[in-house]
Amino acid sequence: MTASTQLLKVENAGIRFGGLKAVSDVNLELKKGELVGLIGPNGAGKTTFFNLLTGVYVPTEGSISLDGEKLNGLAPFKITKKGISRTFQNIRLFNELSVLDNVKVAYHSQAKHSIFSSILRLPSHFSGEKEMEEKAIEFLKIFKLDDVLHEKAKNLPYGQQRRLEIARALAANPKLLLLDEPAAGMNPQETEELMNLIALIRKRFDLTILLIEHDMLLVMGVCERIYVLDHGQLIAQGTPEQIRSNPKVIEAYLGEEVS
């Protein structure tokens, strides 16, 4: 691990919908450069927790801060600009847009040309658009998507759609990347490729990653630390070895080992 400074700090965060406590009392810390897993049974509140981090829901209790800045109550697009970007459990690409345009949308918040200059087609429009296009093409080469640049996102095969979603999330230039079940629906070979991709982007973009996953092979294989969520509460945290042998986790989620 490189500089061991804190990036994300979540203190006693929670949300209730009416009388239902979906997530409560979650304390979580991420250091810069870490790759951390978040696991737990279905309905444990993992995705809800992601939604709290990205501002889709506003936490009703506790606080969330990134690099010392409080994020509570900020609109999702502002949180993205502060450096948290995500993928979705069920893929959410801009289906009718091309692969290239999907990535360009993520560059939008870094665009320098105004609406006015675009309408009047001022030189700043052309230079701005050109810069975006070149950046996006370069970027997609890393993800080996440069041969499908002008294909509509909806026409890509499943594995490539997942990859494009990760590429798009990274194009928003995050410090912290949240991956919501990136390996869902993938075969073992695709999962293997995904693990390599995660390792690659981590090195290349100096990222901190928090990922939700049900594929234990992947989680245990790549994550340095793991948090376990059950019924909206953290029940355990630790290294993969500690988690694997934690009786509470075995009871709630992993189950007894057969062999």
Place this chain on the structure above:
Amino acid sequence: MNILKQAKFFWTSIVLAVVFAIIMQFLIAGGSINQFYVNTLFFIGINIILAVSLHLIIGVTGQFSIGHAGFLAVGAYASAIMTMKLNMPFPVALITGGIVAAITGLIIGIPSLRLRGDYLAIATLGFGEIVRIVFLNMDYVGGASGMTVTHLTTWPWLIGCVIVTILVIVNFTNSTHGRACISIRENEIAADAMGINTTYYKVTAFALGAFFAGIAGALYAHNFYIIQPTNFGFLKSFDILIFVVLGGLGSMSGAVIAAILLTIISTYLQSYPEIRMVIYSLVLIIMMLYRPQGLLGTREITSFFKVGKSAKGRNAA
């Protein structure tokens, strides 16, 4: 390379449009076109502006607004007040119509664009009706009997506005700002997560669409000698909506073509008033049955010319 090609195409179309405008000007001024056709032409122009402005809101940004006639009415009355009551010149009235409609768009858009889908549709429908009823009860603008307006809409003003509207909306759509709007249409949650200020772009698209509807209103008011609240009922909103849906949601050229075709059809059917609406409705039903995606789907007319070229380009890359 792509941008250069775009720019070339852009200038060619402007030159063609201007040439067309000048030729028509001579034909109209020389009296070689029947007044009936001239009227139809004016009507087509106004409908194109309306269709294209609504296309920006529904087709590009995906916000289902069905109160567009409300903005038309605001533009019409605001401009008519400028020329008839305040004796301002027509260009000032034209711009005022647009600006007042845009401000109305902002006022309506900021609260109601938080709503999604059906709820937004109902809210905008309500807005359209409120506008109509406000004008109906305003004695200053003549109430139900309407307001007489001098005929000031001339061909150069009309075609100029049509060209400017199309240019602005095409330029807006084909930029990072237009892409932001399309991303909202495609998936609002993902757009938000990608750092797009969705509220800002929804409201911007709404206000820009309202602005051009207001311009159309000014042209409309100064073309027909009289404006009455009944001209701007929800049926008018649906007429505009039909242009956009029939042309293909997301296709601007589709909206333009649909506006031209439907205006011509409905003008010619005026000779058969008893069955006019029946035939008009039948055309729509048949269209929706056999081509539910609209005339052009989400494609633009230009993409039909480029099919061969882009296929080659893809193989090369």
